[in-house]
Amino acid sequence: MCVAMPGRVLSVKDGIARVDFDGNLIEARADLVQVKKGDRVLVHAGLIIQKLSATEAEEMESIFADLREIMGESDENR
Amino acid sequence: MKITLAEGAGGVSTARLISEVFAKHFQNPILAGMEDAAVLPTESFSQIALTTDSFVVTPLFFKGGDIGRLAVAGTVNDLLMRGATPRYLTAAFIIETGTDTDTLEKIARSMAETAKEAGVLIVAGDTKVVEGDGQVFINTTGVGFVPEGVEISASRAEAGDVVLLSGTLGDHHAALLSARMGIENAVESDAAPLTGMVQELLSAGIRLHAMRDVTRGGLGTVLTEIAEASGVQIELEEESLPLTPAVKSFCGLLGLSPLYMGNEGKLIALLPAEEAERAIEIVRSSPYGENAAIIGTVASGDGVILRTPLGGRRKIGPLVGEGLPRIC
């Protein structure tokens, strides 16, 4: 029940943000997260629940980095 | 002018409705006769193809099309899917009272334009009026002729075939659902007659084994039916499925799968692998085919399997239920 998608804020006015999802425009409430135009945000059923702090690519790199440590592999092996 | 029961009574009002709204746009010598039945010339052909479909979509007009365009394209495409050259259509209307004649004219005009594009004549029709609130229902029955040697059937797919999809998935369904759910986007219905595309394939001598248009129920449903009818296994490559970013995101927003979102102007064709390159080129350069792709292969076995970008495999079945959008 936690379907939430990342989108980009096009504008914010009176607590309502217009968020773009690859050409789909949704109005989402911005009461609970401070956002501005250009921010990448997570929208759940019409509410912005978080501002994303990294792109998908950046996050993937960070996941790999953490995993390397966890799996105990040194960088030389990769 | 609003339609009342008088227009359905069969008298003067009905005749006026027919001539001023429908016949005016469907003009052709056969229809002009206004006889009880259209008598049609035979042609040198091997078999007749016959199909019927009813159209009950709401709203009547939507981005990229309307019920009239659907009513012609849908039936024309069904004929084309058996390799038939579509020739004649009937059009029967059940009109609820309260419908505006302007609405009917718009629909009729759209049907006439689509019929012209598809190369068919609307040669017979009927109108009935029932009590209601402005909804219009249309049935079209189509007749076409299948050339000698053409045998296209859902049961003729063979191991070794490839699966060709003529364009992006889900556009029609997404366009209608967007309007209903109040989600703003530029997605448009892809309702279109595929006469040009199919006739190019046939005249180039491409050996089509099976062909279906991807309508209600979506790709998953259509391929499951073919796999079952032909007794084969179809394997799809998820990464090769043509999908616009807007429709993909739209599906993500509502928790829907593009595999089950219907189109109204796309086909899948199963054909021998050695014809794939030629076929793709032909489809890509025909109207409505610019995003065509080879999306899978046919092997012995059963069912439909999807290979995910990860290299995982999952089984694809027919659409179950109405595909209510999920948030949860």
Added chain:
Amino acid sequence: MKTADLVQAIAAYDGKPLTLMEVCGTHTAAISECGIPSLLPPAIRLISGPGCPVCVTVSAYIDRLIQLATSPNTCVVSFGDLLRVKGSSGDLCSTKGARVEMVYTPFRALELAESDPHTTFVFAAVGFETTAPLYALLVEQIIARGIENLKLLTALKTMPAVIRTLCKEDNAGGNACTADFVSTIDGFIAPGHVATVTGSALFEALAQEVGKPFAVAGFTAPSLLAAILALTKSAGRAEVYNFYPSAVTKEGNRDALAKVDRYFEPCTAAWRGLGTIPDSGLRLRAAFAHLDAGSDALTADHIPAGCHCGQVIAGKCAPADCPMFGKVCTPESPIGACMVSMEGACYHHYINDRH
């Protein structure tokens, strides 16, 4: 490192058999869609948990919704998923005369109510910690706009108590379906959007308590694969990993949590197949009770004879081991909630041939 390396590393796992629970229904769906089950070695088993609000809704709640939807001048407003869940006799979708509006966002209910003051609208407020902030804001807006014809019927649930229950009680959800079914959970794939709101600190406390690892995952393949891999390395240890760092922080969304706290308080909640669990749900605070449409005491749970949904969501029974699975209970004619929900374990096992 590439995603393909993660796939390989998982396939190469040859340690002791592990059972990992994906708590969240949206994770069940994402894992299925990525094709991950087909890539797992036999020694790693993924089971679905109770994090699917549709799957854990008791029949009494549905019955009450149907009662409201068929009352004069009343309309139920709901997310799509709930419409096909059966109460003790039928569902919202197929009940004649039931007035229901399906919406993408609860806030749409505000417009519906304002445009039709003669109808009482009731929002079917189900969900977990991710959705609670929406309902808190909904209540706030109802009050701010002076709307008098919109109420909530709540069945909100929270994660920690139910996870504790699953870890501590051997017979939670009922006995295992088959004699040799090992139901000890070795680790959890923790819900990414719940964690976005609550913060990963919630799972750190939980991990310490139950002595098992939690890997917070997002909904992309790399994130899910990383979670599974990390859990294979930490079975039996109270580790917490965050593989959704762009959205999940330790403290979560404080404003959201404060907003929920303003309007809701913890309560006992009824879980389909699991019974009532103290401190596992949220209800409107007394000051806002006038906005409640009768959520209290909706605990009656009519489970059709032979339905094993309770055991399935507790991880005690594989969908395929339920005697009704695939025979009388299919997506076209579902008996239990796990088959109705498009995030349900049984639904996904059936349509994707998951093992």
